[in-house]
Amino acid sequence: xxxxxxxxxxxxxxxxxxxxxxxxxxxxxxxxxxxxxxxxxxxxxxxxxxxxxxxxxxxxxxxx
Numbered sequence: 212x213x214x215x216x217x218x219x220x221x222x223x224x225x226x227x228x229x230x231x232x233x234x235x236x237x238x239x240x241x242x243x244x245x246x247x248x249x250x251x252x253x254x255x256x257x258x259x260x261x262x263x264x265x266x267x268x269x270x271x272x273x274x275x
Contacts (some may be wrong), residue, residue: 215240216257220264228256 213229225240235256236248247263250256 218261218264220261220267224264226260226264228253228260 213227215225215227217223217225226237227240228235228237230236230253231249234249234251235253236246236250237256237260238244238246247259248256250259
């Protein structure tokens, strides 16, 4: 099952989270985005996506 959610970063981003076997993965909801994972739980995958997206937004803030 794939779940799509929007992270409230600046700018907001949409990610997909899914499970394959007992592992959890996430990727940005854009064409050709590589998956990130494997994580032991949905919560760890979501936490990684939030952390990575906030860091990316912070690094891009001087550009925006």
